[in-house]
Amino acid sequence: MKSLVYSGGCLCGQVRFQALGPAHNPHYCSCKLCQRHTGALSAAWVEFPRERVTWSGVPATFRSSDYSSRAFCPRCGSSLGAIDDEPTVALLLGCFDDNDPEVLKPTGHSYSGARPSWCQGDT
Numbered sequence: 001m002k003s004l005v006y007s008g009g010c011l012c013g014q015v016r017f018q019a020l021g022p023a024h025n026p027h028y029c030s031c032k033l034c035q036r037h038t039g040a041l042s043a044a045w046v047e048f049p050r051e052r053v054t055w056s057g058v059p060a061t062f063r064s065s066d067y068s069s070r071a072f073c074p075r076c077g078s079s080l081g082a083i084d085d086e087p088t089v090a091l092l093l094g095c096f097d098d099n100d101p102e103v104l105k106p107t108g109h110s111y112s113g114a115r116p117s118w119c120q121g122d123t
Contacts, residue, residue, distance in 0.1 A: 004021035004101075004103075005019070006018070006019045006020075006021060006098075006104075007096070008091065008095040008097050009056075010073035010075075010078035010095065011078040012076035014073055014075045015056070015057035015059045015074075015078075017053055017055050017080070018054050019048040019089070020048070020053075021048075021052075023047070023048060025047045025108075026044070026045070026103070026104050026105060026107060027044075027106045027107060027110060028045075028108070028109040028112070029043050029110040030042045030109065030111045030112050030113075030114045031111040032114060033070075034111075037072075037079050039079075041115050041116070041119055042109070042112075043092060044094065045081070045090045045091065047088050048091065049088065050083070050087040051087065057073075059072060059073065060074040061083060067086070068083065069082065069083050070082055079092055079095075080092060
């Protein structure tokens with residue numbers, strides 16, 4: 001089975017990534033950290049082992065919890081993902097050049113109850 005290469009990056013193009021598939025755990029998250037990191041009520045993520053993600057340009061990071069740092073472009077501020085202390089990089093699906101493949105479709109939703117009450121029935 002051939003591994004897929006997923007590419008993407010920030011709004012200005014200074015920071016790009018390539019992630020060698022398969023992709024793992026595509027999901028939505030609505031925790032307060034994800035809301036503040038993205039400015040959205042829910043974030044769509046997909047995970048890759050750290051050694052399968054390469055960067056062109058260096059993302060800035062902010063230590064957001066005791067186990068993870070949020071990655072973003074130091075020039076345009078685009079949110080890119082989370083780099084966990086465990087060997088996992090979670091990339092935001094909105095940053096992908098092509099986020100249409102079915103294997104990237106979120107299959108779960110973490111912290112869905114953290115969204116405002118008027119948004120509880122939405123994905």
